[in-house]
Amino acid sequence: MFYPSSGTGKSSLLKQILRSNLKTSKRPVYCVNVGADQLSEFKSEFGAQINSTTFNLLSATKPNATIIIEDIIYLSPADEKLLRKCLNFDAHHKAQKIFCVTHSVHKTAVWSLLPFFHFLIFSSSPSNKPLLRTCLKSFFKIEETTVNNWLDQFLTLGKPELNKNCYFYFDTNLMKFYFTPNLVSAASNSRQLSDTSTVPNGSVGSLDSSREIELEKQEQKKKQLEIRFIKFTEGHDLKLQAAAVFSILINCLDLSLVRDHDLTINFHSNLSKISTKRISLVDYVLCLLEPTNKKPSQDLIVLHNYLKSFCSIPSIFVNNVYFKNFPLV
Numbered sequence: 001m002f003y004p005s006s007g008t009g010k011s012s013l014l015k016q017i018l019r020s021n022l023k024t025s026k027r028p029v030y031c032v033n034v035g036a037d038q039l040s041e042f043k044s045e046f047g048a049q050i051n052s053t054t055f056n057l058l059s060a061t062k063p064n065a066t067i068i069i070e071d072i073i074y075l076s077p078a079d080e081k082l083l084r085k086c087l088n089f090d091a092h093h094k095a096q097k098i099f100c101v102t103h104s105v106h107k108t109a110v111w112s113l114l115p116f117f118h119f120l121i122f123s124s125s126p127s128n129k130p131l132l133r134t135c136l137k138s139f140f141k142i143e144e145t146t147v148n149n150w151l152d153q154f155l156t157l158g159k160p161e162l163n164k165n166c167y168f169y170f171d172t173n174l175m176k177f178y179f180t181p182n183l184v185s186a187a188s189n190s191r192q193l194s195d196t197s198t199v200p201n202g203s204v205g206s207l208d209s210s211r212e213i214e215l216e217k218q219e220q221k222k223k224q225l226e227i228r229f230i231k232f233t234e235g236h237d238l239k240l241q242a243a244a245v246f247s248i249l250i251n252c253l254d255l256s257l258v259r260d261h262d263l264t265i266n267f268h269s270n271l272s273k274i275s276t277k278r279i280s281l282v283d284y285v286l287c288l289l290e291p292t293n294k295k296p297s298q299d300l301i302v303l304h305n306y307l308k309s310f311c312s313i314p315s316i317f318v319n320n321v322y323f324k325n326f327p328l329v
Helices: 010-022 036-049 055-060 077-093 111-116 126-139 144-157 183-189 210-232 239-250 281-289 298-308
Strands: 029-032 050-053 066-069 097-100 119-123 167-171 176-180 264-268 276-280
Touching (some): 010 097, 010 183, 029 036, 029 055, 036 050, 050 055, 055 077, 077 097, 077 111, 111 126, 119 126, 126 144, 144 176, 176 183, 210 239, 210 281, 239 281, 276 298, 281 298
């Protein structure tokens, strides 16, 4: 989610993002509510990869696509529902990158969609301070002292004479706030803002030993995976039980096996021409909990046998009659 202000070079930034995403691939780009002039600029530079579409056609977009959606302040209830599905389902199951641009969020349809975004990106304009406070304090419930410290650093680092055209972003998984002088390469040049002072941290971490750093990374990843799982299952009747089972699994699993964006686990197969096969942990957990007589797919049976070899799942959570018997074939 990107919150620009007037004169912040939104078009230039979007083109930089597209160049970064498309320089080594021919993945399609879909544009919703993008103005005619900007759409013409995109097509002039990126050619046939650029496609104009509508909310109604988002479900027809191709996997691995980049999607740019502008002017999402005034969404109709129907469009809000379609965008929610796109963010909550298509982005993960189709491995899509989705960029939404808005100039406001509070008391709009966008407000309820904030948890579905991985990052909230803000230009350095001081006029964004009230919006930042609203998002961080009112929605994400960050402590007021932390928000005040972040805002002081936002105003200091965002001064044009210090860092022209810089950006700030909030990681909704880690619940941390960052500064970057170049958003396109933010993964390698970001600074985490300090929670406890008005002076920005020099680096992301401050732990002493490499072991502690690794443990901290593992805990952060567990938290990210749990938040992602909750987002995936928020509308399911068994979401609380599902979250409990998933927590057990990720405390047993080697987390390097789990893909962050879709919560699948990779298996090497000697029987398939495909070297690896991905099986959904979300599908597995929900299948485990469902009181059904339907036989699970062979993929879920393979995953169940693998997990049972080193992870004890309480029988109260095993409602599928086929999973009650072990091992399965």
